[in-house]
Amino acid sequence: MAPVPPPVWTPGGAGGHTAAVVRPVNGESVLSRVVRVLEAFDPEHRALRISEVARRAGLHVATASRMVDGLVEHGWLERDPDRRVRVGVRMWELATRSSPALGLREAARPVMEDLHAVVGQHTQLGVLQGEEVLFVERLSARGAVVNITRIAGRLPLYVSSSGLVLLAHAPAPLQERVLAGPLRAHAAETVTDPRRLRSLLAEVRRSGYALARGFIDGETAAVAAPVRDSTGAVAAALSVVVPNDGNAAAVVPAVRTAARSVSRAMGRVDGDPSLNE
């Protein structure tokens, strides 16, 4: 199965392109343009010509060109020898060095390496972002089963084990929005019935883990468990992707143990009953 494409910014019907051009040039609209220019880049569009930046950002070529020049000057974009433009290492550095995701990744990484060494399969860490799970870390195994996630990739909450854990512990309004659909089948076993999904979420809360067999792809299953921060809130989900051969449940204790270790590394107090979740 092909990776789910990331959302692309598209100028909204009435307000899009025209509004960006005619709106007075004030701080807010320039800020929006900066964001739109940078959001034009994604894994399928890592290097763009100015005309492509303009089209994807909904800007005139002259405007896009001026914005790109400024961003190149600050090192946020870089120009290839063939004049195509890429996201600069400077932007990655700024975003990474201060990101809350970095603390989480650093706390999780040694435990993820241990889990990865033991189960020999893809091991990943996801956080809730909008109505999707965003994978902030992944250790992939050569020769392991197919896995469509990648670092900084996203999946809908209801199709992945990590997403189910995050959704099960999410605020009620978000759960209701997701349950209201649309719930699209990604594979034969994706749960697209809101009542079944609601009871699955209750089961995830009760058992302390999510097991998703063939939700994304008939060949794979995944197990996820919640990672809690020092306040007890679910901050992330730790998951392992394994072959869908009927033995997926065997990794549940390892994943739950590892998730508790990450919670502990994040300052979760030993012996707290909510660690049992």
Place this chain on the structure above:
Amino acid sequence: MAPVPPPVWTPGGAGGHTAAVVRPVNGESVLSRVVRVLEAFDPEHRALRISEVARRAGLHVATASRMVDGLVEHGWLERDPDRRVRVGVRMWELATRSSPALGLREAARPVMEDLHAVVGQHTQLGVLQGEEVLFVERLSARGAVVNITRIAGRLPLYVSSSGLVLLAHAPAPLQERVLAGPLRAHAAETVTDPRRLRSLLAEVRRSGYALARGFIDGETAAVAAPVRDSTGAVAAALSVVVPNDGNAAAVVPAVRTAARSVSRAMGRVDGDPSLNE
């Protein structure tokens, strides 16, 4: 030894604060302000009050407040419950999913894991950024020697083994700028004499690796080797930090082998003589 603090943006003497306020509000100056607001955050300042953002970015509080509101609206900054502001996961996602550093990290990671498993010490991947080495990946070992690098951290080129490899293969003007100094001693063995540094760089090019014993800290040594991209250019340096106990040279073959494997994963052709470097 304390970590070297990252560079902080400071408003330039005459032109700083005043220029930012009086300059006409056009695309360029707003863009600069966006960059300055986001550059106000670093590992020691992950959460800032608006007044701190304003001070660190050299902006009036009202201006900083308006910029922060806009960036929060786009998810590039996030507000804590206590109203402090942080870099948002959205910015990390955008910077990471399209970054050239991600392709490099993905190519390097399996090999880094192997090297890390064998040597049991910090294993890291650095790229040239300005006149410093920027670490884009790091596998750290629990119980390994002290290591002051971190992901998205930087070090001067002449004090780290990775930096020496990158500097040895950098364009001549950059080498001359670094050799012109100042070259500051970080530890007893840091090479601060330009003539000695120049001959060390020649030796790094000749031998195909850099060995830095006690350059940063008397307790540690490091070995680095170049990673080349498909054009043969040095794209990164792969390094291992080990105890400075006289046995550091023993990891040279492992580091060189691993660096060649990463080069190969990045499309470097098998059997090319420059792989020997």
